[in-house]
Amino acid sequence: MSSENRFVLGMLMPAALFLGLLVAYPICLLIYNSLFAVKTIAPDVREWVGLANYVNALTSPRIAESAARTIKYSVFALAFEFLFGFCAALLFNAIADKSRLHRTVFALPLMVPPIVAGLLWRFLLIGNIGILNYGLVAIGLIRDPGDIQWLSDQDLVIYSVAFADIWLTTSFVALVSYAGLTNIPKDLIEAARIDGANALRRFWHVTLPMMRPVIAVVVIVRGVDAAKTFDLIWIQTQGGPAHSSEVFSMNIYQRMVRYGDLGSASASATLFLFVMILLAALAYWKIWRSAHD
Amino acid sequence: MTDVNQRDIGKAMINAAALVLVLSYALPYVYLLMTSLKPAADVQQIPPHFFPESISFENFREVLVNSTLPHAFANSLIVAVLTTILSLILALPAAYVATQYRRKLTVVFLLFALVTRMVPAVSLGVPLFQLLKSLGLLDTVPGLVLAHTSTAVPLALLLLAAFFEGIPRDLEEAARMDGCTRFQAFRKIILPVMKSGIAITALFSFIASWNEFLYALLLTSENSKTAPIVIAEYNSVFGLAWGPMTAAAVVYSLPVIAITLALQKQIIGGLTFGAVKG
Amino acid sequence: MAEISLNKINKIYGDNFHAIHDLTFDIKDGEFMVFVGPSGCGKSTALRMIAGLESISSGELRIGGRIVNDVDPKDRDIAMVFQSYAxxxxxxxxxxxxxxxxxxxxxxxxxxxxxxxxxxxxxLTPHLDRKPAHLSGGQRQRVAMGRAIVRQPAAFLMDEPLSNLDAKLRVQMRAEIASLQRNLKVTTIYVTHDQVEAMTMGDRVAVLKGGVLQQVDTPQNLYSRPVNMFVAAFIGSPSMNLYEATLDGTELKLGSNTFNIPASVFAQRPSLNGAIRRHLVVGIRPEHMNDATLHPASAEIKAHVKLVEALGSEAMVHLVIDAPWIDAGDPDAASDIGHERTAVARFSPKSSVRADDNARVAIAAEELHFFDPQTRKSLW
Structure with a gap:
């Protein structure tokens, strides 16, 4: 081996071994567990069931419901984060050099721990002390603070719990988009202006296409994170009422820890893992790659 | 003239819109602060008031003196610091060769790190539990450090790779011509040049560990519980004790917010650097 | 101080790209050697192999008599100045x-x-305590030089060290580096794509193309006795003009023009003696053509003027000559205007030719170069 190859290997090895032991090995263990009927409390007592856990995972209505809920939650959260974040970036870009203070304040939620965001939003939304409804009454949108039961209405709760997520990560979208916007060469916009494009057309034909890689990154990073969400919802509702805010990761957690059903939960967790990787890969190929060609 | 006026009105509208947006995002956290300063009895008054009628540190005294929270904060701090150090030690050399010595092996390695970023914590939680149990590290600080480092390393790798990308290859070669081995060039020239990138990555690793919830929930029980776990327990145990809870939330989040605001420029730089460069 | 010797050095990359073929020559102790060639010719790769930054696939590299193929750069006792200064x-x-x-x-x-x-x-004394970011381009270049000379190494390697400077500074630094090297008498290898730099600085110049050494010689010899069409076209600016022609006895047919080749040429190039309708490639340097109305000569051709670039001290005249134009293989050399290959001539500024004129062009026939159309080598 050349001295160069030895150097590369030597530098790479510690991280590779570490990730091998603490990521690759647990993934193998997860897949292995998923092929057995096995309880979390007694992982040594196991019975080979082959793919039965997977069949079960793909046919169980509660699992399917939690998967659907995860999609609802992620799409809802991502859509609003994107809308608000992108608008904020455009606004900041429009006021350019005067936007520093704005951006500083806007970045505040960025580093609020998810647990705190969850608690805070629970406090804002909860029952009769949630201040949000009093605010809505004050501006005349609802008549009585009890009109909207954000966290106990079974049809609404999966969207209500996303508020915290939206609040927490809009700034990420905004700041990344802002950086992307400031990276667009000014003369490109000016050339479009000289070519007679109005503001809307300039946005559609110049700004948006140039922002494609940024948008791709945001969609991938935020989409995957939203789909993985656990703590934020856990702290707000623990999946309730009546499982109506139980997303996929929480469903897996409940079956693994509360019901101790390690084998079947592992099958779902394995599916979850591969779907996440697949989605990210797809998004990468579809958006990022084509933007770079 | 009307043209100018219209422009001014447009500008004013944009400014107003930006202000409204920013305020509405800051408001929830301000409300949290205000609530934590209320006397415990006022916290759950109906209808709620935004500002406290009298300032009281009752809630803070409750969580800082009469609870296990200080111990949990100490745990959080130790775990986060160790995680930061360990993940930098592992990620720095690897990210360096992955960007400066590009070849099949390093590309595969970075892809693996990227894939690792996508892995849901809930999938790895229980296998990690089994692994740490067999190592006798369950409910210990080193055990949680290992778990947190497994998520911090991929994050650090990708961030650092973006920073290393901006360092010209010439620098290492010049150092080697000046008498360094490859590793000396890395240590004596490249690392000092990377100072700010390393600082940002350290901060992100620290925050990732400080904020982490699920692994802490699964892998600790008595001795090494971190702050978010204890705060979450408040949530379920004293379902209605909002006062102490808001105080705990403030204490838990303020240090991170303070660091973020202090280093805001660098952090946002790092955040967007990594993201925009893809 | 040391002599550097290359013996059948090859560089083959993993993907079977053969970057350097059998590079063989010696650089004498204290000599200023320039590697020159178009981009991608392998000159930088060759330099980096001598530096030890690039592995040597096969062959033998000696510095000061010692084989250093597998010696780390830090143990080769050489200093390097990078294009980016690093x-x-x-x-x-x-x-x-x-x-x-x-x-x-x-x-x-x-x-x-x-x-x-x-x-x-x-x-650099007043700038010693500044950081590089606060220095001008020229000062940075000097710091890079300083880092190299302070070690008093056996050899200096310089990889296009002046290409990031503006034109004026480049000329000044060119002279400074050359005189510095002459004072220090340290063996130096200098890589450049700029043939003017190569000609003015080097004791000897190695011309590379496609990883193959074309010629190593003094600047004057490269100009007056190039071994092949590539070197002939690459050295000299603007490039030598190359056309297919026929030599019959002493008479050269260049398209519809015919003129006589003087005896001095045949004395120098005996292989041309007694040619009977021999097809060959004739090379005419721009400086060997002039306006025949001002400077009459025994050899004269007619050409159509496509464009005149008046530079004050001279006029660059782009001419269409009705003979088949030959590509020397130097990507930078070709001159074509509106899809028509043209020859470039250096006329005296007094010339009154205009675009679209039909001009009479005087040829300094004793300065012509001749090449074999198949082997592309010079005919001697």
């Missing part, structure tokens, strides 16, 4: 220059003295 941004000028001495383990007093001396030579 200054350490976090170190001051002083620390930058001192770094190689520090690595060599010299004591503090010795380092300080040598850094001061190098700084004096390069007029």
């Amino acid at each position: 200054l350490y941004p976090h170190k001051t000028v002083r620390e930058n220059i001192a770094f190689p001495l520090l690595m060599a383990g010299l004591d503090k007093a010795e380092i300080a003295a040598r850094v001061e001396a190098a700084a004096r030579t390069l007029e």
